[in-house]
Amino acid sequence: MENSKIKEKLLSGNKNSKLEKFGKSLTFLCIALIVFVVGAILVFVAQKGLSTFYANGVNPFRFLFGTNWSPGNLGPDGKPAVGALPMFSGSLIVTVLSALVATPFAIGAGIYMTEISPKYGKKILQPVIELLVGIPSVVYGFIGLTVVVPIIRHAFGGTGLGLLSGVFVLFVMILPTVTSMTVDALRAVPGHYKEASLGLGATRWQTIxxxxxxxxxxxxxxxxxxxxxxxxxxxxxxxxxxxxxVMMPKNLISPASTLTSILTSGIPNATPGIQLNALWSLALLLLIMSLLFNLAMRAIAKKGSLK
Structure with missing residues (x-):
């Protein structure tokens, strides 16, 4: 009897070890596949984007700081006119302004949901935030075109199309994301911080x-x-x-462009050569900015982690 039990334990141990090895191998393959896909995307976009500089002879500084975007035409010096500064400026302006507008609302909603009224905040605000996250971007764009643009046209004049309309649309789009992460950040604060503050005589608002x-x-x-x-x-x-x-932004209510708007409108009509290469260079610039945002997030999260 004892020998049979020992054999059963050994067999079960061998099975568990085999399953553990299989699980580790499968996990490693999945991680390797993800790394390979990300690396392949980076190499592919970099190869396509850099072709503007080594195949078409465009100066990288002229690409980054030039204000004339006309890939099908040549500039005064005989080089392709592919200045990306107007699009980059437009993207940066709408991004920064929409974040500045969304941050106070996100912090206020997060405080309400975690400290003031967690019960009603979870019942009312949480479903609203989840609904806003699930709305397709084309719906936001259509609402902005039919609601926001006419309001701005009536209030400030002009066509209503411009960076200010983009700021309001992006504000609504990023608000649920920023709010959800703000709520998680507030809930991650250790409870003894709040208890110690209240125990020392601080009011609720001082503690918050x-x-x-x-x-x-x-x-x-x-x-x-x-x-x-x-x-x-x-x-x-x-x-x-x-x-x-495609022009340098003069003000918030004049028509402008962004990196993504030029990419989506230009790729279907681009012909192989400098036009397509220039658009790939815009995509590379967009990818680099996304990587910088991710590096900034990792640095902030690592520096401010609670131990």
Missing amino acids: WRVLLRAATPGILTAVIFGMARAFGEALAIQMVVGNA
Whole structure:
């Protein structure tokens, strides 16, 4: 009897070890596949984007800081006119302004859902946030085109198409994302922080302002940068309301363009050669900015992690 039990244990141990090895191998293959796909995308976009510089003889500084975008034509020096500064400026302006507008609303909603009224916040605000996340971007763009653009046209004049319309549309789009991450950051603050503050005689608002928000600042900053990354890469909604005028932004109500709007409108009509290569260079610039946003998020999260 004892020998049979020992044999059963050995057999079960061998089976478990085999299953463990199989699980580790499968996990390693999945991770390797993800790394390979990401690396292949980076190499492919970099190869296509850099062809503008080594195949068409475009100066990288002229590409980054030039203001004339006309890939099918030559500039005064005989080089292709592929200045990306107007699109990059438009993308940066709408991204920063939409984040600045969304952050106070996200912090207020997060405080309400975690400290003031967690019960009603979870019942009312949480479903609303989830609904906003699930709305397709084309719906946001259509609402912006039919609601936001006429309001701005009536209030400020002009066509209504411009960076200001894009700011309002992106504000609504990134608000649920920033709010959800802000709520998670506030809930991640250890409970003894709040208890110690209240025990020392601080009021609820003093505790929220001087303790909870300060402790959750790294998480909130991560949420804001994550929202900026989404806003910077948004294409369809911003294309519908920004005007797609390839020129340096003069003000917030004049038509402008972004990297994504030029990409989505230019790729279907681009011909092989400098036109297509220039669009790939815009895609490479967009990818580099996305990587920088991700690096910033990782740095902030690592520096401000609660131990």
